[in-house]
Amino acid sequence: MKFQGSEHYIATQDLMLAVNAALTLKRPLLVKGEPGTGKTMLAEEVAGALGMPLLQWHIKSTTKAQQGLYEYDAVSRLRDSQLSGSEEAARVRDIRNYIVKGVLWQAFTSDQPVALLIDEIDKADIEFPNDLLREIDRMEFYVYETRELIQAKHRPLVFITSNNEKELPDAFLRRCFFHYIKFPEADTMQRIVDVHFPGLKKQLLAAAMKTFYEVRNLPGLKKKPSTSELLDWLKLLVAEDIPLEALQSQDDKVAVPPLVGALLKNEQDLTLFEKLVFMQRHNR
Numbered sequence: 001m002k003f004q005g006s007e008h009y010i011a012t013q014d015l016m017l018a019v020n021a022a023l024t025l026k027r028p029l030l031v032k033g034e035p036g037t038g039k040t041m042l043a044e045e046v047a048g049a050l051g052m053p054l055l056q057w058h059i060k061s062t063t064k065a066q067q068g069l070y071e072y073d074a075v076s077r078l079r080d081s082q083l084s085g086s087e088e089a090a091r092v093r094d095i096r097n098y099i100v101k102g103v104l105w106q107a108f109t110s111d112q113p114v115a116l117l118i119d120e121i122d123k124a125d126i127e128f129p130n131d132l133l134r135e136i137d138r139m140e141f142y143v144y145e146t147r148e149l150i151q152a153k154h155r156p157l158v159f160i161t162s163n164n165e166k167e168l169p170d171a172f173l174r175r176c177f178f179h180y181i182k183f184p185e186a187d188t189m190q191r192i193v194d195v196h197f198p199g200l201k202k203q204l205l206a207a208a209m210k211t212f213y214e215v216r217n218l219p220g221l222k223k224k225p226s227t228s229e230l231l232d233w234l235k236l237l238v239a240e241d242i243p244l245e246a247l248q249s250q251d252d253k254v255a256v257p258p259l260v261g262a263l264l265k266n267e268q269d270l271t272l273f274e275k276l277v278f279m280q281r282h283n284r
Ligand SMILES: Nc1ncnc2c1ncn2[C@@H]1O[C@H](COP(=O)(O)OP(=O)(O)OP(=O)(O)O)[C@@H](O)[C@H]1O
Pocket: 008, 009, 010, 011, 033, 034, 035, 036, 037, 038, 039, 040, 041, 042, 161, 163, 192, 195, 227, 228, 231
């Protein structure tokens, strides 16, 4: 099984190499990169391309590792025990009826090989990755309530994404194959845009891309616009039927682009950009 990119997703050579390396090593692929550079989408596309179902686990600050394994639903059990029927009584006696399977359990016991996405692992506290070391390594865990050992039938293909909000522990990193999705260069970006807007007029696209990279390369930006922001902006340009002239200033100077709110997401960046435009206009 080899990943070659897909119809909707442009994968660079080094990204494909990384996916296939993780497949070969049978280790999780840890993907980092700026927000909106296609980390989450990568897992969806690889799973699709390899014909595997994708199980997704979106991590929040409150997520605990145990929730991915299983949870014991004591509340339901208590409630059932207060009902008088014989059916409930039978149910209550067996603790297995109150064990709620988590994503990892589902991935481990699936009959066919699956892909598993652990999205935004850096949102959880520092214990989270450490608590999953054994599960990721040995692909097994123990259910204390029922004294069962759950072992993976097939090793799932694991994707882990991070936005770098927290450092991951070394022991965790050791177990992963790492890939950083670099911000796409102009020609890769062109291919990404083509996938999303196949019919876009060449001139409009060229002007929009020029403006986009100008905005992005402005030194001192707090939040640089990324792929997904460019796509949003292009969508708006098309929807609002913005003429080419609105993107090009005659004297080839930087101008505040129309619908700039799709690209710049805070007032400091907007002010910075307006200042630059102002300075350029008054230099002559
Ligand atoms: N290589 C690519 N090919 C095609 N589309 C892409 C690519 N990279 C990004 N995109 C577009 O950008 C959008 C955002 O991608 P995605 O949600 O995967 O980003 P992310 O890296 O997970 O961001 P975040 O860190 O904010 O979660 C996708 O919906 C897709 O439309």
